Structure formats: structure tokens, C-alpha cells
Amino acid sequence: MNTLAYLVPLFPLLGFLVNGLGRKSLSKSATGVIGSGVILASFVVSLLLFFDVKSHGATIATAFDFINGGSFKIPFAFQIDQLSSLFLLIITGIGFLIHLYSTAYMHEEESHHFARYFAYLNLFVFSMLLLVMGANYVIMFIGWEGVGLCSYLLIGYWFKNANYNYAAKKAFVMNRIGDLGFLLAVFWLLSKLGTVTYGDVFANYSKLSSADMTGITILLFVGAMGKSAQIPLYTWLPDAMAGPTPVSALIHAATMVTAGIYMIARSNVLYSHSEVAQNLVAIIGLATALFSATIAIKQNDIKKVLAYSTVSQLGYMFLGLGVGAYTGAVFHVMTHAFFKALLFLGAGSVIHAMHHEQDIRKMGGLKKKLPITHITFLMGCIAISGIPPFSGFFSKDEILAAAFAHNPVYWGLGVAGAAMTAFYMFRLYATTFLGTFRGTHEQEHHLHESPSAMTIPLIILAILSVIGGFVGIPELFVHDGHLLKSFLSPVITEQEHHIEHSTEYVLMGISVAVAAIAILFAISKYSKNPELGEPAGLGKILADKWYIDELYDAVIVKPLDALATFFKNIIEKSGIDGIVNGVGKLVTYSSRQLRLLQNGQVGGYILFMVLAMIVVVLIWVNDGYLYKMFTSLF
Amino acid sequence: MNATQIVFWFLSALALVSALMVLLSKNPVHSVLWLITVFFAISGHYILLNAQFLAIVNLIVYAGAIMVLFLFVIMLMNLNKQTEPQKNAWLKMAGAISGGCLLMILISLVKQANEITTKTARMKDGDIGLIGNLGKALFHDYVVPFEISSVLFLSAMVGAVVIGKKD
């Protein structure tokens, strides 16, 4: 099975090379088949690996020594265990569906741009696979940077639009801030333990002092903040919606942004031993979940709502990690991947039908025109709102239960966030699909259901969103029903928490009831009278995203800009340029003077020869000061 | 102070004074004559060191041939005190001072060199400077350089003719 592991990332890499190098000559259909086919092949191999892990346990496939220096050795190795094989399935499975969807969604692009798109997408999948398969933090970091790059390339895919390029740059720079934290954590680990291989690190964690442990875990979390869009580094994700919608579905909802969750879940041994870091993760996660949910309530761009919803859901995952419910977080990654991919692809289908109109105020009543999209989107909304027995219920409830055990306040805020989630999702649903159509006549005339290449992934994802939760039925309903927990138990050490069964029922009931009330309220409020005007008061603050972008602009960007201008105009122009020009002028001047020595008079040359002899003798005279000075140079 | 020493000092003084006079004479012909005096003094030193062959060769080649050639050229050009070009005083001063510095420094080097303080040059006797010994060495060990020097002479002769030819 070792050799099979190499195949998983190899297929997308091949797809990237073929599509990328042959983009001028390959036809669109060939590109689509290659691009999707390689991911399907990866998926098949991942399935084989998954069942192998299930029956035989984890394996580590070492390819070669990546870095071999002095006392430490970093092998280029893949670790195929329960956690990574699960992520492999999510990445390749959902990745394949999105590739398939893209063949239809991107069909209007020119053929070489189409191939470029698939090349980037394949490269992304390759990097993501590297990220989850790596057996040490360095390989993870390679994949981590790779997905960041692909994210940048795909956000800026329509590079002729300057705003999209700006969004791409923003994502890249924000990620870079987080990456620095990750990198520092890796160096810290290397200096303290001399190894970055997961197995060795987790076996030797007790050698780390508690300060080291806290520092490393917080720095790792800074990396996760950047990649998984948590406060304060979240603002890039909503802007990342500039990319094509399938990209948003794959990268900025289902896979890449969960890399931070994966990393912390992978490092659960370290986090379990650092209470400070755990609390920080939980608080940041919870704050992000609530904060971005409030913003999502007032957004009118269909993709922006989903983007803020993603940020909010990622916050829930971090809350889960912070309170020690690692399995719950991973579970939520999985179900979230299903329903958020579904929602994004559904949104893409709507945008496709509306001819690239993204403002929900100009939609409405799409229920009849887009029946499949409507049904699947509705399923996604129910799932994300946490209504049983849809998948979101199980995963979110597991996190909330663990939060309650940790601190009831966390649970209360979490439920409030869940209510907001249900509210804004159904506001979105009601405004888009219910009521009457508010677009132009021409748009109404062209409204159509999307082709089957787009609806089939929607249907598959909808089914997964509905049934996906059954791999993690809580202990409450079925004894040993949590298949995921028992599957992941070898790699994840859960922090046990005990809640009375009666309490758990009550908690569950409250959260479901709150969500249901929010849903009914949203539908009744927005299906007939969607808000079309400009928001005012608090609504305006929310619609303008709490002015966080403006705050960052004023606090960080502007001063840095001013500093850079200062350096450019003062330090660079008069300081550095002055030195450089001064050296040049000095040389010019002194050579102009020295040129006078070359007067062509033989006598002058001989005079200098004699002087040079004197100097040479002076230097070499035995025991002379100059002699010692000279010899001490060598 | 024995006779050898007296002769040595006398010859040394003669050589130095004559050498200085070479520089100081305004008239080039006088310079040539003073230089011939220097060569005689040096030949005297050779005899004192019992290097009789070199003493004679020095007289014949330098004082005889070369200096006569110099004198011949000077007279050919009709150089005299009036036509003698003079450097300005500063440049003369600079030349003299730097030359003097070099002399001081080299002498201080010699003074510092411990390994030669006890060494002496053998005066008056020793056969190595005699023509028999030198001839044996020259035609045994140095016969090839000797022959090559004849090629050098040939080429110098050809060169002198080519350069001196009127276009």
C-alpha cells in the first residue's frame, strides 16, 4: 500500500502538468476529462487507502531524505493514517465533484484559459494532498504554501479585473502573516526537539517546557488563523469570492480553509497539554463565529453571505478544537465540506442562470425556474442550520455539547451563533428562491436550469449533506454509534467530558428549537417582503462589515504606507542613493585627480617605482611594525 | 690598519665621489669621464678581491668599449653644458630625497641582518677569480649560456643596425 500512497498526489500533479503545458493545444473537452479524471483516479486510490487503513492501521511511506543536515533529518514521507485518509476522501471526493461541475460552469471561457483553470485546480488538489499526507510539519508547510499560491492564482483567475487582483493579493498577504507563525513554530520545534516528524514530536512532547508548548501551539494557531480565516486575519476570505464560484466552493469553503483545523487536530497532543493555547483557540473561534454571523445577516451578495457563513462555521470548528472536541471539529469539517460545497455550487448555479448576477435583491422566485438547484440548496440550508437528521445537526451539536461541558457561556454564545446562522441562511434562501422575480425581463427570459454536469454534483452533495451525519450519531441515541470517533481514536486523543443524558437532551432541544424559530422568522419575514433598500443604523454597520477593512486600512495599511513613502523618499533617495552616488562621485573625482599622475614622464614613473620599493621594504623589514601588521592579515 | 684596508677605503671613497660627480657634472663629457673613474675604482676592488679576470674584463668592456661608445655618441651629438636639459629644483629634491630614503632603509636592513655580521669576503688570495678556474667552469657547466649569449650579441648587433639605419 506504500506505493499506492504516492499515486494520490501524483495524479493531480500529472493533470496539472498536462493541462498547464498543453493549454494552447488541448481542446476544452480533453482538458475537462483530464482535469476531472486525474482527481477521480486519486479518489479511487484514496478509497483503497482508506479501507486499507481501516483494516490494517496507519502506514508511513518514506520516499527520500528531503533535508539531511547535521543532527536532524527531515524525510519526504507520507503518513497515511485515519485522519489523513479521511481528509484524502473529502479532498478528492468533493474535489472531483467540483471539477465535474466546473467543466460546465466554466464552459464559456476561452480554451487556453479553461485549461489554465483546470491546471490551477489540479495543482491546488496536489498541494492540498501534500498538506494532509505529509508525515512532518515541513511537508505540511510545502503543501500549505502550495495551496496559498493556488488560492492566489485562482482568486485572480480573471486577472483583467483590477479588483480581483487586489483581492488575490490581499488573500496572499494575509495568508503570509499566518504562514510566518507556522514557520516560526516549526523552527521552534526543530530547535527544541530536533525533529518535526509527527510521530517523534508527539512521542516526545513531554520534553517541551510548558512555555515552549504554549509558544509553539499559539504560533501554529497563528498559521491556522491565516489559512482558516479567523479573527483577526479573516478579511481575505470574503474578498476571495472574486474567484470563480467552483473555486470558492472547493478552496474557500470545503478544503483549503479547513487546513488550519487539520493542523490543530493533527497536533492535538500538543494542544491538549497547553491550556492557554486551547482557551485562545476556543475564544477566537467563538468570537469569529459570532462576529462573522452578524455580518452575514446584512450581506446582499449571494457569495458574500456564504463566505461569511464559512468564516462563522470555521469559528465553530475552532471552538470545537479549543474545548477538546477534536473529533467533533473534524466531523464538522466533513459535514461542512458537504453542505458548504453544495451551497456554493448551488449559488454558482443561480449565478450561472442569472448571467453573473450575484445581488440577491435582484433575484427572487427562482424556485420554479431552477427546481433541482432549489431543492438541493434548501437541503444545504437545513443542514447548515442544524435541523435533525441533517448532517449539520450532528456535528454542530457535538461541538456545542463539548463547549457546554467546558463552559456553559460558550454553549450559550454558540447557540446564539447557530440561530444567526439559521436566520441568515434562510434569509438568503427566501430572498433568492421565494417571492417574485425582481430581475430584468431579459434575465427572466433566459432563466434556465443548469446542465446535468452541474446538477449531478449538486444532487450527490445534497444526499451527502442529508445522510453525512450518520457516521457520527451521538452516544445518546445509539450505543457506539459514533463511527467516526472510533475510527479516529488511534490518532486523536479526545478530552473526555461528561454531561448527563437529560441535560444533553435539553441542550439539543434548545438549539434545535432556536434554529427552527430563526428559520420560520426568516422565511416569514423575507419571502414576501425582502429588504431591498439600503440598510440604516446597526444594519448599515453590519452591511459594512463593522468597518473592519477600513480599520485595518487606517491602523495598519496607511501607517505602513506612510512609512514606506518615508523610506522611499527620504532614506532611499537621500540616504542610500546619496551613499551610492557619493561613492561614484568620489571615484570619479579621485580618478580625475589620479589621472594627473600619469603624465607620460618616464622620470615620474621611476620615482613612484622607487617610492613603492621603499614601502615594500618598510613592510617586509624584519620585526618591523608594518611587517607584523601585514603578516597578521594572513 | 694594513695596506689592504687603506686601499679598500681609498677605492671606496674614490668610487663614491666619482659616482656623485657623474650626477653633479653639468657637462655630459665630464660625466662620462667621472664614470670611467668609477669603473677604474671598481676594477681596483676586483683586484683587491683577487678577481683578476673580471677586473680586466671590466676595464676592457666598460671603461674601454662602452664608455668610448658613450663618449663617441655625445661628441656626435655635440652635447655640452649649454644644451644640457635641467629638471626643476623640486623634482631634483624629490628624486634625491626618495633615493636617500631608499639608501637609509636598505642600510638599516643590512644592519639588522644578524647572519652576515660575522661573514667576511676573502681578500687578496683564492684562485677562483683566476682565468683558468673561470674558464673551466664557463666551458664545462655554462657552455650553453655562453653560446646563447653569442646569439644575443648577434641579435643586438642586428637590432642596432636596424634602429640606426636611416629609414
Add this chain to the structure above:
Amino acid sequence: MPIQYYIILSLALFCIGIVGVLTRRNAIIIFMCIELMLNAVNLLLVAFSKMHYAAAAVANKAATEGTEGQLFVFFIMVVAAAEVSVGLAIIVMMYRNIHSVDVSFLNRLKN
């Protein structure tokens, strides 16, 4: 005689030659000063030759150490003779062209 005397005498002659080269403008005088320097070196070589002989002669009266030094002097004289013939030819040539033996006219090295 102690060898230092000869060395210092040679150095003095050599430096006088150098000063001559530095202070005179007449090409022929400069040339003569170069001859003077060559002779200073010759004298030193002969002195060193006898110094080596003196060291060897303590054990063996018929020693031939130092012969090479005197042969060197001989070859220097050979080369000097050749040099003088060519050098004087050049000076004559120069005089024919610029009607002077003043080296300061020869500043072509400048360009």
C-alpha cells in the same frame, strides 16, 4: 673585509645611480646611471662570491665555491654590452627625430 662594507658600498653606488635616473633629463646620463647600478650589483656579486669562498676555504684551500658568482658578473657584462649597443642606437635614433636627448619630450606613454 667584513661583507657589510661591500654591501653598503654597493648600496650607496646603486642609490646614487637611482638618484641620477630620477634627477637628470639627459637620456645618455640616465643610461650611464643605469650602467652605474649594474656595476654596483657586479661588485656585490664578486664580494659575495669571495664570501662563499672564504667559508669553504677554511676546510679546503682549493675550493671552487663562488665561481658561479663571478660567472654571473661575466654574463651581466655581456648583456650590458648588448644593451648599450641597442640603447645607444635608440638614443641616436631619438636625437635624429627630435634633435634632443631630453626624455621629458618623450611623454607618449600618456596616451
